[in-house]
Amino acid sequence: MLIYADGSWVDASEAVVPFNDQGFLYGDSLFETIRINQGNPFRLEKHLERMHSGMDTIHMEGESLLKDIPHILETFIARNDVDNALTRIIITRGVSRGSPWSTLSTPSLYLSARPINEVGEWPVKVVFLEEKNYPILRFHPAIKSGNYLGNMLAKKDAEDAGAFEPVFVNRDGYVTECAIRNIFFIKDDFLLTPALELGVLPGVIRDTIMELAKRRGLKVRETLIIQDDVQEMDEAFISSTGVGVLPVTWEGFTSTYQHSKKLRTDLTKLFESGESHVS
Numbered sequence: 211m212l213i214y215a216d217g218s219w220v221d222a223s224e225a226v227v228p229f230n231d232q233g234f235l236y237g238d239s240l241f242e243t244i245r246i247n248q249g250n251p252f253r254l255e256k257h258l259e260r261m262h263s264g265m266d267t268i269h270m271e272g273e274s275l276l277k278d279i280p281h282i283l284e285t286f287i288a289r290n291d292v293d294n295a296l297t298r299i300i301i302t303r304g305v306s307r308g309s310p311w312s313t314l315s316t317p318s319l320y321l322s323a324r325p326i327n328e329v330g331e332w333p334v335k336v337v338f339l340e341e342k343n344y345p346i347l348r349f350h351p352a353i354k355s356g357n358y359l360g361n362m363l364a365k366k367d368a369e370d371a372g373a374f375e376p377v378f379v380n381r382d383g384y385v386t387e388c389a390i391r392n393i394f395f396i397k398d399d400f401l402l403t404p405a406l407e408l409g410v411l412p413g414v415i416r417d418t419i420m421e422l423a424k425r426r427g428l429k430v431r432e433t434l435i436i437q438d439d440v441q442e443m444d445e446a447f448i449s450s451t452g453v454g455v456l457p458v459t460w461e462g463f464t465s466t467y468q469h470s471k472k473l474r475t476d477l478t479k480l481f482e483s484g485e486s487h488v489s
């Protein structure tokens with residue numbers, strides 16, 4: 211596979227990041243995982259908007275790099291003959307010159323891809339973990355930065371506990387999101403998901419699901435969900451670019467996943483159509 215590494219196309223086995231790149235040194239970077247379906251990026255503009263917002267938040271100058279991404283991505287897809295994949299775009303603050311906190315670097319762009327691992331069997335298990343035990347970055351609006359240490363530690367703890375994904379609960383007892391996914395619940399004909407004001411990532415798939423749910427007549431609410439209430443929910447699922455809609459369960463929770471199943475089918479169809487928009 212050919213990788214785009216800061217202006218050059220190189221074979222994946224030869225691609226390197228400079229030792230003094232700010233992203234490598236301090237996690238001073240932003241990333242996006244973009245789904246490619248039948249050679250078409252899914253909602254690229256939403257990913258670019260989110261990256262743009264992240265750049266504003268961390269004061270990174272990289273407007274012109276952002277503008278280059280659609281063309282570079284198109285070239286990447288063509289040169290690697292990509293059909294279905296998860297592409298990863300990373301913008302770092304670049305090679306460090308000056309002091310780390312006032313570096314004179316110019317941002318660097320990297321692009322690679324990995325296969326989509328479809329999760330065939332569901333529901334998968336989740337565990338609720340206290341956010342305060344992990345170094346999780348919370349900004350509002352949330353940024354997708356290279357600082358995923360807390361997320362990865364929680365994911366490892368969840369997997370060690372036999373779960374697929376952790377679900378975080380903040381200091382006030384509210385459910386926020388997963389380590390690398392958003393979470394949804396269904397109660398009667400309401401689709402509920404934690405509000406962005408909690409600092410959760412505005413997932414591209416989160417948005418898409420809310421559109422699909424409205425089309426199915428569900429009432430969508432971005433709201434505060436207290437952990438004590440989750441046992442009373444009818445259904446629950448997690449969402450991301452990689453897994454789409456994935457029904458979940460936990461100790462003592464059972465469901466027929468009546469609506470979740472339909473939303474999962476709707477989203478899979480949208481992916482398979484190679485289109486980005488709900489018609």
Ligand SMILES: Cc1ncc(COP(=O)(O)O)c(C=O)c1O
Pocket residue numbers: 243387388389390391392410411412413414415416449450451452
């Ligand atoms: C913390 C977090 N929440 C949610 C998501 C889901 O976002 P998306 O739907 O854009 O893949 C991700 C994806 O990486 C994430 O890292």
